[in-house]
Each structure stands twice: as C-alpha cells, then as structure tokens.
Amino acid sequence: MLFLDGVFGPGIFHNVSFGAAVPAGTSEEAVRTAIAALTSRHDGLLSRSVGSSPFLQAVSRETVEPVSRGLSGNSLEAEFDRLRSDLHNIPLAPSRARFDIIKNDAGDPLQVLGTVDHLVADGYSGGLLGNDLSALLAGRPTESTGSFPEIALARAVGDREAAAEIAHWRRAAAGTRPLAGIVRRAGPRAAWVRAQVDREVPGGEAHRRLRELVQACRATPFAVLAAVTAVAVWRRSGRSAFLLHTPVSTRRDAVERATAGNFVMDRPIPCRIDPGEPLSALVGRVQAAVWRAARYARLSVPELLCAVPEYGAALLEDGADYLQLHVDVQSADATGVLSSPGGSTGVRTLGPFAPAHDLTVTTLRFRFSESRLFTRVFSGGSPDGIRDAEELCADALAVFDAIAQPGDTARELADRLDRAEVPNPV
Secondary structure (H helix, E strand, O other), X not given: OHHHHHHHOOOOXXXXXXXXXXXXXXXXXXXXXXXXXXXXXXHHHHEEEOOOOOOOEEEOOOOOOOEEEOOOOOOHHHHHHHHHHHHOOOOXXXXXXXXXXXXXXXXXXXXXXXXXXXXXXXXXXXXXXXHHHHHHHHOOOOOOOOOHHHHHHHOOOOHHHHHHXXXXXXXXXXXXXXXXXXXXXXXXXXXXXXXXXXXEEEOOHHHHHHHHHHHHHOOOHHHHHHHHHHHHHHHHHOOOEEEEEEEEEOOOOHHHHOOOOOOEEEEEEEEEOOOOOEHHHHHHHHHHHHHHHHHHOOOOHHHHHHHOHHHHHHHHOOOEEEEEEEEEEOOXXXXXXXXXXXXXXXXXXXXXXXOOOOEEEEEEEEEEOOOEEEEEEEEEEOOOHHHHHHHHHHHHHHHHHHOOOOOOEHHHHHHHHHHOOOOOOO
16 A cells, blocks of 8 residues: 555655553553564554555565643543544554653653555554553563564465456456546645535434445445446446446455454445436346455565556556545444534544645545435545535535435436426536
C-alpha cells in the first residue's frame, strides 16, 4: 500500500489508532521500553518505500520516540478522545507510527495512544497492536509475530498465479475508460485540499430497504450499493463502462493474522451499464466481479497497473477521477467507533492534497444500521470538489430510494429521478 502514498500524496488515508491502559505503578521508562518492544516486534510499523520504486520496501530500525503529555485540564477519557481525533488525519512521515503517553498531574503514565499510518496498518492491526501493547505493559507473554522476510515469503506469487490474475483483469477491464469530469478541477493544483463531510439520517428505513434488496437480488450489501453508485455515475457522466475501486482484504496465512500491517489490496470493480437491463443483473455482475477480485488477489497494485492497461489508465492517466467505495452494515448499538461518529458535520478541510499527477480522489462510505444511515464523503482535489463528491453520494442515495423492484432498469430509475426533479448536472 505504500505505493499509493506516492500516487495520492501524504495523508490520503485516515490513521489507525489504538489504546492501552498503563498498569498502576508503571514508570514512564517502563512504558517507553514496552513501546520500543512493540515496534521491534512488528516490522510493518517501520516499513518504508525504497527510493521512488513502487515495488521495493525495506524496514528501517529507527527509534520511534514517544511524546509525553498531560491531561490539559480534561478527564483521561476526554483527553484521549480529543487527541485521537486530532491525530486521525495528520500525515505520518517519515515515521509511520506515533505514540503518545498521557500522564496525570503527578507525572504518572495512565494511557498510551498509538497512531499508525493506514498505509502500513489495516483496521485489524489496531486491535492486534492494542492487545500486544497491553500484554507488554502488564508483563504478560505475547504471541509470536511474523518478520518482514517471513511475510514476503508467505506472499510470494508464482508465475501461474500471476498469469491467472493478469489474464482475469485484462478480460474484466477491457473496454473501460478512466472516469473524468466527476468532480471539478477549479484553481491551481497547489491549492488542492483533502476535505470530508459526514451525514446522518436517523431511523432504520434505509437498513430495512437494503435488507430487502439484498434478499431479492441474492447479493451482498456492497454489490447492491456498488450497482446503485454505478447508475448514479452513469446518470451524471454518461459513461457506461468504467471502474470503481474498493479494498480487498487478503489475510490468508497464519503469519499474516498475527502481524500488524496492511494486507489490503486495492482492486477495480468493472461497471458496465445497459440502460434497459434490470438492476438485479448489474448487481449480479458486480457481485461476481467482487468475488473474483478476492479469489485472484495475489499481485500488488503496481504490478497490476503495469500489466493491465485499462487499470493503469484509471489510476495513472492525467485528468482521471478515482472513485472508491466502502459499504458497512452494523447492528444498532455498534455506532460508537471513531471512523463513524454520530451526527452530521459541515465540510471539514483536513489538509493539502498533493497527488503525483492530475488525479482526484473521491471516497464514498455508506454505513447502515437499524438506528441510522451514516455516510462519509472524502474528496482530494480542488476546494470545490467536495461539493461534487457530496452530490454524487446524494445521487446514489436517490437512486437507492427510487428502486421499486429489482427489475427496474437504469433508464427507468433515471426517468423516475428526472420526474422527481432530482438535479442532474450533466
């Protein structure tokens, strides 16, 4: 995933955070020793790209120096939450990990907050690192972890596997063209920013309708929302053959399940819109594409970009709009996580956006629960790009709401929205 840092620029993904309580009577020196032991056990926390190569990584044995801080007049819980929120989107470079030791007024350490660049740690890693650090602080035995060479050996790809994945994606992506014009490109690139907006719709109606569509289409929630988003993109842009993108988790081996790192591979989702075709058919094709993406996932992103011209163009061609999709379904009480806070917010500017070339990034996250629908829209591009990204999210939800039955066609859904006077910027 470090390759994407070179394409998208620093800070493009939110950081992964975890916490560990410090046992009473533990000195700050002992806490620092435990943190040093943690970083030495997980090579991923110290991994680096080698020069400008998209293929080579190495492990730097530099020391990650923890930061000590007081409570600033807050309770421990309030200070921990404030600090975690402040560090959620900051670029972590050159070091990919940061540790903050929160102390009381007497100088006794109470809690450790770990913040790790998402490029070297996936969501699974947060729990793994938190448990590992807690064991080190308490002096309990720790589980074995995999080293960088062991991980590399476990993930080695044979010629036959590589050829099979390349052949699959050349077939799947054939005829697609990069998305362009989805978000505006106003102003100089030096003024581009990373921006985000969260929205919440209380109630479980969206969750109920999603469940009905999942059952009717015999598909996953992701396949349904990807098809809905594809129809919204087609209605806005007129494009009928393009690629969406989504992460695919590939923790297959025991050594990976015990090791902090980012074992997620970005993969394209081919979308082909036939205006007269039932939505259920598009959902089925998307689901098959996602299943095949997970089945064949072996090669790194740069290897696929080099081997599959259409995929390479979708990410590396000047003027391209990269659109990534996330879909989660939660129980009603699983809403208190940092990546999905309660309530709606206005647009928040997270910092500068500095991609390697003329590329915008839009991420749409849909999180359904029995108590609410939460959406998070991210935009990397011109300051006005977040408005276009949010409009696209609203369009996707409008398509979702307009579905009367799985047999509805893309043309019928678009006509229904036109009659309802849902704006179409084309």
